[in-house]
Amino acid sequence: MGKINIIAGAIIITAFTIMAFVLQASGTHEFGPLWKAAHVHGALLGLLNMVLGLSIITLKLEGKLISVGSILAVIGAVLLPGGLFVGVYNPSLLVLAPLGRLSLVIALLILCYSVIKA
Secondary structure, three states: OHHHHHHHHHHHHHHHHHHHHHHHHHOOOOOHHHHHHHHHHHHHHHHHHHHHHHHHHHOOOOOHHHHHHHHHHHHHHHHHHHHHHHOOOOHHHHHHHHHHHHHHHHHHHHHHHHHHHO
């Protein structure tokens, strides 16, 4: 299951790093703060997913609960920065960011529980 997090993390880091280049090249400062936050959160959450995936593999964590946590981590890493990014165009979509945050908190709690239980 951890391989999914490693792959997703690498894709997320790449996507939001490209976004940073586009943001800098465009010179658009109107949406700058939200896009900058989306870029930073995306890169860090991609890295978090990679660490989570390596932890799952290294510690040989298995089961339905760890699978749910793994998927929630990927969902959170997409929703939080994605919500910030699309919130520029449609402010009602900013609600995705807190949903992503909640998803990540649950994923990390599941990982902590699984490590303690193992």
